[in-house]
Amino acid sequence: NAGVMQNPRHLVRRRGQEARLRCSPMKGHSHVYWYRQLPEEGLKFMVYLQKENIIDESGMPKERFSAEFPKEGPSILRIQQVVRGDSAAYFCASSPFGFGVKNIQYFGAGTRLSVL
Amino acid sequence: SQKIEQNSEALNIQEGKTATLTCNYTNYSPAYLQWYRQDPGRGPVFLLLIRENEKEKRKERLKVTFDTTLKQSLFHITASQPADSATYLCALEGGEYGNKLVFGAGTILRVKS
Numbered sequence: 001n002a003g004v005m006q007n008p009r010h011l012v013r014r015r016g017q018e019a020r021l022r023c024s025p026m027k028g029h030s031h032v033y034w035y036r037q038l039p040e041e042g043l044k045f046m047v048y049l050q051k052e053n054i055i056d057e058s059g060m061p062k063e064r065f066s067a068e069f070p071k072e073g074p075s076i077l078r079i080q081q082v083v084r085g086d087s088a089a090y091f092c093a094s095s096p097f098g099f100g101v102k103n104i105q106y107f108g109a110g111t112r113l114s115v116l
Numbered sequence: 117s118q119k120i121e122q123n124s125e126a127l128n129i130q131e132g133k134t135a136t137l138t139c140n141y142t143n144y145s146p147a148y149l150q151w152y153r154q155d156p157g158r159g160p161v162f163l164l165l166i167r168e169n170e171k172e173k174r175k176e177r178l179k180v181t182f183d184t185t186l187k188q189s190l191f192h193i194t195a196s197q198p199a200d201s202a203t204y205l206c207a208l209e210g211g212e213y214g215n216k217l218v219f220g221a222g223t224i225l226r227v228k229s
Contacts, residue, residue, distance in 0.1 A: 004159070033216070042120075042205060042221040043160070056216055091159050099215040104150070107159030 002027070004094050005074075006108035013082050014116050021077040021111045025094030032075045033093045033105060034067060043091060049075060050098065082115045089113075119143065122206060126224035135196045137223045139189040139206035146218075147210025149182055149189050154203045154222065164191075168210075196227045 005024040013019050025032050030051050035043040045059040049069035060067065064082075069075040079086055089112050093105035121140045129135050139149070147168050152160035166173045166182045166189070173180045179192040193200050203224050207217040 035219075040221070042122075042219040043207075043217075045216050045218065048216055056214065058214075059216075093159070099209070103148070103209060103215075103217070104162045104165060105160075105217060107161070109157075109159050 004092060004106050004108035006090075006092050006111050008111060009109060010112050010114070012114045012116065015083055016081050019079040019082050019086070019113055021079075021090050021092075021113070022074045023077070023092030023094075023108060024074040025092075026096075026106050029094035029096050029106070031095040031098045031103075032069050033095070034075075034077050035091045035093065037089045037091060037110075046077070048098075055098070079113075082113075084115045087113055087115045120206065120208060120218060120220040122204075122220040123223040124221065126226055128226045128228065129196060131197060131227055131229045133196055135193040135200065135225055135227070137191040137204050137225065139191070139220055141187050141208060144208075144212035145184055145187070146208035146213050148208070149180075150207045150209070150217065151178075151180060151189075151191050152205045152207060152219075154205060160205055163204075193225075196225075198227045198229050201225055201227050 007022050032049045034046040037043050047060050047067045048056040064080045066078045089110045091110045093107045095105050119142045150165045151163045154160040164180045166180050177194045181190045203222040205222040207219045209217050
C-alpha cells in the first residue's frame with residue numbers, strides 16, 4: 001500500500017519559468033492538501049482539494065499559483081513565472097476524510113523547489 | 117489573528133528522561149489538536165489527535181494533554197530515546213480555524229545518550 005507520492009523530489013527552475021509539482025494521494029483518499037515550508041518555519045496551508053473541486057484556497061497567493069485535482073491522475077500544484085521567493089519545500093498530504101476526528105493527514109516526502 | 121506558539125529553542129534532554137513540549141494558541145479554540153513528528157528532509161508523520169472535550173490521550177510512550185482554559189497542549193515522551201530526536205509540530209483544526217490544519221513552527225527535540 002503505497003503512501004503519498006510526490007514528484008519530483010527536487011526541482012530547479014530559473015526565474016520566470018513554470019514549476020509543476022505532482023502528488024498522488026494514498027489509495028482510497030479523496031482529500032488532498034498542499035503546504036509550503038520555509039527553513040525553520042512551520043507548514044503553511046495553501047489549498048485543500050477534493051476530486052475535481054477546490055474546497056479551500058485561502059492560503060494560495062492570488063497570482064501565479066494554481067492547483068487542481070482531476071478525476072483521473074495526480075493533483076498538480078502549478079507555479080507560473082517563478083521568483084526566488086518561491087524557493088521552499090512543498091508538501092502534499094492526503095486524508096480519507098475532510099474534517100474532524102478522522103482528518104489525520106498522510107504526508108508525502110515533499111518537493112524541494114529551488115529558483116535560481 | 118490566530119497564533120500558535122511552540123518553543124522556538126531546541127529542547128535537549130538526556131536519554132531516559134521525559135521530554136515535554138508545549139503548544140500555546142491565542143484567540144481561537146480548535147475542535148481538534150494534532151501532533152506530528154518531522155525528520156529532516158521528510159514529510160510530517162501523525163502521532164496523536166485529541167478533541168477539545170478530552171483532557172488527555174495516550175499512546176505507548178506518548179501522552180498529550182489539552183487545556184482549553186489555558187489554551188495549551190502539552191506533549192510528553194516518556195523514557196526518551198535518541199531515536200525520538202526530531203521536530204515536533206502541533207496542528208489545530210476546527211472552530212475558527214475551519215476545515216484545515218494550522219501548524220505551529222515546531223520544536224526540535226534532541227535526546228542525548
